[in-house]
Amino acid sequence: MDRVRMGVLGCADIAWRRMLPALTAHPSVEVVAVGSRDPAKAAAFTGRFGGEPVTGYEAVLDRSDVDAVYVPLPPSLTADWTRRALRQDKHVLSEKPLTGSAREAAGLRDLARARGRVLFENYMFLCHPQHRLVDDLLAAGRIGRLRSLTAEFTIPGKPADDIRHRPDLDGGALTGIGGYPLRTALRYLGPGLDVVGALLRPDPHTGVDTDGAALLTAADGTPAQVAFGLRHAYRGRYELTGSEGHITVPRAYTPPADHPAVIHLERDGVREELTVPPHDQFRSVVTDFVEGIRSGAPARSTLAGEALVEQARLVEAVRAAARRGR
Structure with a gap:
């Protein structure tokens, strides 16, 4: 082909x-x-x-x-x-x-x-090499043992007719942008995450959730806190806290294709800035899609296969936990 x-x-x-x-x-x-x-x-x-x-x-x-x-x-x-x-x-x-x-x-x-x-x-953010650099830092023990994860993605308000505000199209913060921090938790803590608790705050006029948060735990007990919202100042970041330091990715989800990405590493009171060359994740x-077609198998399991099921299961579990909480 x-x-x-x-x-x-x-x-x-x-x-x-x-x-x-x-x-x-x-x-x-x-x-x-x-x-x-x-x-x-x-x-x-x-x-x-x-x-x-x-x-x-x-x-x-x-x-x-x-x-x-x-x-x-x-x-x-x-x-x-x-x-x-x-x-x-x-x-x-x-x-x-x-x-x-x-x-x-x-x-x-x-x-x-x-x-x-x-x-x-x-x-698409999973295809940016800045996350592979984070993998390397973790594997090298630069922050010790991973103890917790936080991730958040919030964006300014959209017009009233935006699909994120339409309940008939399954709009809302969870479906619109909540998947990004949830996928981040899956990437670093692995499948089988348990949703300990969740909150989805509905808009009084449309009924769709405009913001939310969830507390997750991995099989080994490592916690993750995620947050997302549709009427906030922009923020798209995650942080990994270890026994000996921190890794912060400040532009995790929408890094400009023509700008270097910056990762912050802090350990023993010393902070380093690590840069990744500009990269177009789209x-x-x-x-990767083309390579998957040509090879007869997906090129990246993080975008296909079991990851699809785990992602949907986690979204489903967040929604269920929010209903129980109300």
């Missing part, structure tokens, strides 16, 4: 700002079709990024010249259209959250395996 021929299901903001620029700039990808329920939106996208405008999502899946699809749909639609795409033997790069149901995630994982297709959930997602 010389180039992966991509179709796009939906005209979301993240597709316009981030993923379609990455897809069209990649030498191993050709965007051949963009589907939307609104023909004008599809035409606007293809006018900028190329490909053929298509009315409706099914029409994209029916095309024989589409090998894979990118699915930037609202949370309420993502799992269904991912399932339809897999059943038509398309590889799928799905925006997060793929689903908030562990059972549904397992079904999609199994369907992808049965069809021999690659299924990625686009937690381009890396596309590269």
Whole structure:
């Protein structure tokens, strides 16, 4: 396969700002079709990024010249259209959250395996090398034994018609951005995290959760505290506290592609700043997706396979714990 021929299901903001620029700039990808329920939106996208405008999502899946699809749909639609795409033997790069149901995630994982297709959930921050540097620091014992983790992702308020504020589209802080700090906890503390307690604070007008927090514990008892919100000053960071020091990643989730990333290491009262060269994590997602298709297996297990199920299970458990708390 010389180039992966991509179709796009939906005209979301993240597709316009981030993923379609990455897809069209990649030498191993050709965007051949963009589907939307609104023909004008599809035409606007293809006018900028190329490909053929298509009315409706099914029409994209029916095309024989589409090998894979990118699915930037609202949370309420993502799992269904991912399932339809897999059943038509398309590889799928799905925006997060793929689903908030562990059972549904397992079904999609199994369907992808049965069809021999690659299924990625686009937690693109995992593809940035700054986190591999953190891995190296932990492995080298630079902060001793890991004792706790904190992670938070908050963003300023969005317009009232943003999908994050729409209960009919499964909006809310947990589905919109809460997955980032939860995925961070999974990355460093491993699967099987237990949700000790959680809070989701609903908007009095829409009913969707606008902010929340959760306390998690790993199998060995290591705790993690995560927080997320839709009406806050911007913050996207995590910190690992060890028996002998701290590692802080201040721009963990949205590091600019043209700026070095900075990691803070503190030990024995001495603070170091470690820099990682500029890196485009969106381009890396596309590269890994293409490599997964060409090799017949996902290139990064953190974006596929069991990680999909664990992520959905954790989101489900946070929601359940918040209901019990109320």
